Amino acid sequence: MFLGIDCGTQGTKALLLNASNGRVLGQGSAGHDLISGPNGRREQDTEQWTAAFASATAAALAEAGVDGDAVLGIGVSGQQHGLVTLDAAGRVLRPAKLWCDTESATENQRLLDWLGGEQGSLQRLGIVIAPGYTVSKLLWMKEQHPALFARIAHILLPHDYLNYWLTGRCVSEYGDASGTGYLDVRTRQWAFDILRYVDPSGRLEAALPELIEPHQPVGRLRPELAVRLGLNSQAIVASGGGDNMMGAIGTGNIRPGAITMSLGTSGTLYAYSDTPRISPQPAVATFCSSSGGWLPLICTMNLTNANAAIRDLLQLDLESFNALVAQAPIGCDGVTLLPFLNGERVPALPQASASLHGLTTENLTRANLCRAVVEGVTFGLRYGLDLLRESGIRSERIQLIGGGAKNPLWRQIVADMMETPVVCTTHSEAAALGGAIQAAWCHARQSNPIASLAALCARCVRVDEGTAVEPQAESVRAYEQAYRRYRQLVIDTHGQQTPPDLRTVAP
Numbered sequence: 001m002f003l004g005i006d007c008g009t010q011g012t013k014a015l016l017l018n019a020s021n022g023r024v025l026g027q028g029s030a031g032h033d034l035i036s037g038p039n040g041r042r043e044q045d046t047e048q049w050t051a052a053f054a055s056a057t058a059a060a061l062a063e064a065g066v067d068g069d070a071v072l073g074i075g076v077s078g079q080q081h082g083l084v085t086l087d088a089a090g091r092v093l094r095p096a097k098l099w100c101d102t103e104s105a106t107e108n109q110r111l112l113d114w115l116g117g118e119q120g121s122l123q124r125l126g127i128v129i130a131p132g133y134t135v136s137k138l139l140w141m142k143e144q145h146p147a148l149f150a151r152i153a154h155i156l157l158p159h160d161y162l163n164y165w166l167t168g169r170c171v172s173e174y175g176d177a178s179g180t181g182y183l184d185v186r187t188r189q190w191a192f193d194i195l196r197y198v199d200p201s202g203r204l205e206a207a208l209p210e211l212i213e214p215h216q217p218v219g220r221l222r223p224e225l226a227v228r229l230g231l232n233s234q235a236i237v238a239s240g241g242g243d244n245m246m247g248a249i250g251t252g253n254i255r256p257g258a259i260t261m262s263l264g265t266s267g268t269l270y271a272y273s274d275t276p277r278i279s280p281q282p283a284v285a286t287f288c289s290s291s292g293g294w295l296p297l298i299c300t301m302n303l304t305n306a307n308a309a310i311r312d313l314l315q316l317d318l319e320s321f322n323a324l325v326a327q328a329p330i331g332c333d334g335v336t337l338l339p340f341l342n343g344e345r346v347p348a349l350p351q352a353s354a355s356l357h358g359l360t361t362e363n364l365t366r367a368n369l370c371r372a373v374v375e376g377v378t379f380g381l382r383y384g385l386d387l388l389r390e391s392g393i394r395s396e397r398i399q400l401i402g403g404g405a406k407n408p409l410w411r412q413i414v415a416d417m418m419e420t421p422v423v424c425t426t427h428s429e430a431a432a433l434g435g436a437i438q439a440a441w442c443h444a445r446q447s448n449p450i451a452s453l454a455a456l457c458a459r460c461v462r463v464d465e466g467t468a469v470e471p472q473a474e475s476v477r478a479y480e481q482a483y484r485r486y487r488q489l490v491i492d493t494h495g496q497q498t499p500p501d502l503r504t505v506a507p
Contacts (some may be wrong), residue, residue: 040342437453
């Protein structure tokens with residue numbers, strides 16, 4: 001039995017997996033609060049993560065009706081790009097700055113200029129650093145909190161911090177480390193030069209965790225924590241990884257030919273590559289995977305959070321919101337929402353705000369507003385899919401995960417807008433499942449150095465054919481018209497140009 005943990009923006013999920021037969025035995029969850037402020041501040045207290053870890057694990061064990069002593073390994077998935085800083089005694093210096101925090105956008109631009117712009121960043125790192133990445137948060141902390149910055153002894157990502165809490169060891173694996181902005185994704189080595197630009201003293205590079213391979217263990221569970229969590233003190237803590245990397249494992253996306261789309265707080269779209277295929281499009285991040293390859297990926301900052309904002313505005317529960325979405329026509333009678341409530345990464349508009357377009361006395365309805373936000377956030381993913389296709393990624397089917405994947409209407413919208421068949425995996429919480437599978441892989445490698453991750457995925461990952469939908473030709477044409485209107489509004493409103501070679505990209 002293996003425990004998978006997914007520590008996300010809104011909460012932590014726990015999943016217990018019997019890796020011998022692929023059965024999920026129990027699940028649990030616990031929520032987090034967000035610290036929001038002006039200029040795009042989005043932070044969380046790490047104590048919430050550890051408390052939620054304990055609560056979600058207890059709920060999963062209770063649902064499974066099993067003894068935690070049977071847990072042989074733990075794999076942690078965490079939200080990417082966050083910054084957790086510790087002092088020499090291992091104390092957290094300040095709340096963790098999250099992936100969706102854009103307060104360091106100015107610092108990111110300074111770092112990007114120093115790298116030589118987008119092309120310089122691609123050449124030196126293999127990716128283009130974005131405002132949500134960890135490196136700009138370090139420069140921001142140096143300038144905004146110099147006294148705390150001077151006390152930094154360890155620099156960790158969210159999942160690294162939870163591994164530290166579990167084992168007392170500071171390590172990172174190269175999948176999640178890809179999103180820091182100070183890792184060369186081609187060589188999988190820390191890029192010290194950008195950290196020396198932030199702080200020439202060398203303190204930051206000394207504070208970096210040790211890099212380990214994804215199949216390597218961090219260590220064993222601290223005995224006192226094992227007692228508190230009701231788990232086996234001999235349980236191995238696997239390397240874990242970023243939520244997208246664990247989601248890839250949890251959907252079996254570990255070889256070329258698959259595309260995973262996550263409909264969560266953010267929207268992500270990624271595909272496996274066995275080579276570091278660096279896209280010339282800066283919005284495509286060629287991260288390392290946590291399965292030995294690479295994971296070309298795009299991420300949008302606004303998805304279910306934007307839907308929730310419209311629901312709250314109109315005081316609707318989820319069922320009423322979905323009913324109104326179904327009532328409105330494709331294209332919302334001309335209403336278009338650019339849903340950039342948190343700024344946006346794809347398209348690259350970190351300082352943007354949301355806006356409504358095309359309103360008239362005839363089309364200003366609750367149904368059109370509800371459908372406009374669902375279409376608006378999905379258009380961002382369509383743009384990202386065009387970018388992946390332009391770089392050579394192809395797939396005959398999209399696997400959907402995340403909370404939004406449970407909505408049949410949204411699944412059909414995705415299939416029609418992407419002009420690609422869609423299916424859900426049996427377990428939509430793919431990151432937690434991926435963490436459990438990776439823990440089983442790590443455990444197996446202790447006695448069998450050639451233990452196969454692919455075999456574990458084949459046994460533990462299943463698709464739910466009852467959720468499969470095909471694109472409808474008439475709807476495809478209607479969405480294409482609405483999508484072109486969306487792209488033109490992005491250009492007119494924010495000056496964001498469509499790359500010429502994306503206008504005729506084939507599915």
